[in-house]
Amino acid sequence: MDSGVKKPGVTSSQVARHAGVSQSAVSRTFTPGASISPKTRAKVMAAAEELGYRPNAIARSLITNRSRIIAVVMAYLENLFYPDVLEELGRLLLKENYRLLLFTGFMDRDSDPVFDQLMQYRVDGIVLASTSLSSELSEECAAAGIPVVLFNRTTERDAVSSVTTRNREGGRRVAEFLIAGGHKRFGYISGLQSSSTNRDRFGGYSEGLAEAGYTEIMLEVGNYDRAEAEAAARKMLSRPDRPDALFVANDHMAVAVMDVARHELGLSIPEDLSIVGYDDVGPARWTSYGITSMSQPLGPMVEATVGILMDQIASGEIEAQHCVLNGELVVRTSARLPKSGVVEVDGRRIYQPAQS
């Protein structure tokens, strides 16, 4: 029974008058768990329906001191991993009856005004999923008593909650895989060098290689940026002693690297060059690329993120929690296969060496 046009600006008092009850009764009707008799509730509902009343979330926020808004900060969305995260976050937050205030499309140094906005809107929680944002921002928010979760990154001091995957182990797994594949010359195209994910991935990778006696790694910087990754690939792969195994810090860059290798330099993948990426994001699965990639379990990561936020909001405690999840090395066609260790699980091929 829709009464057509919903005029905004219908207040609870108007509904109250129309229903012949007090404003409190109206409020209680729309407050789950409030003390209200079925009879008045019905009266109120009828009047509300008739007038097209909707509780004003702004006014409610003012008094409850809860906005039911979670801020999500993502400097850029070019890497499909982040839109995927965003979509899942939207889904889960909606289910928890929270809204998602998105901050994106700004340069990283502009983060100060962003911080101001966060504070002004009294958001109930913050998800920081920008690899490149200053750590100060996060700590400042946490200090202000707002639950913050770093998504896919950490800071040195772990004063603020985070959700990550075992990047170090991931890097090491990539090394093992490439070594088992019989590769001899190793390269790495890095992400933002200041980011924790990049440091850990590279750390694990070089550790793994070093243990097998490979101490030299050709290094170029891609800064998680497509254009820079292309340039890095051009430079590294046109060297006479170019690597035969290349770990790229994420799939977003790996795609670009593959295009350069194949179409600009005429290399065959994986015959001339094996490439391994990170994230296992959409394009990695497309047959044209088929990137062998360390996966990050997006669903569980988002679930953990929302879980931590809800937890901290409910308890009022903002003690830092750190959730570290496991990824898998999903094997596709962009890298030569080792003789053993590749197993099929749930229709996906995974590299799982015997010892683990």
Next chain:
Amino acid sequence: MDSGVKKPGVTSSQVARHAGVSQSAVSRTFTPGASISPKTRAKVMAAAEELGYRPNAIARSLITNRSRIIAVVMAYLENLFYPDVLEELGRLLLKENYRLLLFTGFMDRDSDPVFDQLMQYRVDGIVLASTSLSSELSEECAAAGIPVVLFNRTTERDAVSSVTTRNREGGRRVAEFLIAGGHKRFGYISGLQSSSTNRDRFGGYSEGLAEAGYTEIMLEVGNYDRAEAEAAARKMLSRPDRPDALFVANDHMAVAVMDVARHELGLSIPEDLSIVGYDDVGPARWTSYGITSMSQPLGPMVEATVGILMDQIASGEIEAQHCVLNGELVVRTSARLPKSGVVEVDGRRIYQPAQS
């Protein structure tokens, strides 16, 4: 001079007391254009700084009846076109001092709760960029007096503002291009059949073909979905009389179609099959695909969207405005070239037949 921890919950009255002025003075200090002397302003600023005061946007909204929040509704973000839009929207809205409340990750039929939320938060404007959302939603919002802009879609009755490109002309241009390329058997993989963009693109395409005497078009439905597009491609391209020219309703699907054609069916592109897409989105530019595609001018589209919103918010008038922009047929490698008509503009190759 930062005083460290910003305690939230500092109110204007507290600042007032600390500065020895009235609460009004504090309010005026933070209201651009209000009547306040430099001297008191300075006093207030100092006190505010010291206490870590930030105006409470919620409280402000309540009285000004302006939330400075724009809602953006995008059912899914899998198609990179939408994240790109989102990023640009974020940038422009931030510049206009508006926040972006994102609704995503819900199935389309669930749009009712979404509408409720929009109303509850008293958003100042709405961008509807979901091809598949019901038209009612948009009209209901408009009826409620909230400026609404349909992004990349329209409704039959044009009671609500929209920003689109000339999809019909685009479809026709694709037809001309493929005909000029000497193709004989034409196919179309459609988007959501209920969407206006799909109808227009196909309408223009079939018109253009019909005028050249080609009245038969092989048709499969992709629903703007990757998996469905793959299935559609499999079906259409394994027919003995498969088309030699295929227009796919957007690049997101075209990528999938290309993968199926090349890697599952062993077709060469563009030798065996020419493919043209729509949107000119990121992956279309990647060398592995190099999709010839009708572009949609994202920047101008977003600019127009924000422009319309700001206009309507400022004027209070919500008379529907319709902005229709031009795209170009960006020529790459996924389709055979016509003998003439391809010109180079700003480093991009464009199909521009003589008469236009």
Next chain:
DNA sequence: CTTCATCTTGCATACGAATGCAAAACTGCT
């Protein structure tokens, strides 16, 4: 029918900032 316990209800107030209005402070001018 009384009595006490439990539910409902309305009243009044609070949340934090913006703003019309009138009083107060300042300005410049004679």
Next chain:
DNA sequence: AGCAGTTTTGCATTCGTATGCAAGATGAAG
């Protein structure tokens, strides 16, 4: 100094909802 004109200030009220408190209604048990 005195006055008119202008600017600045504070007071009081407002926005729309939630909630503690006390009064009223209802129900059950005796």
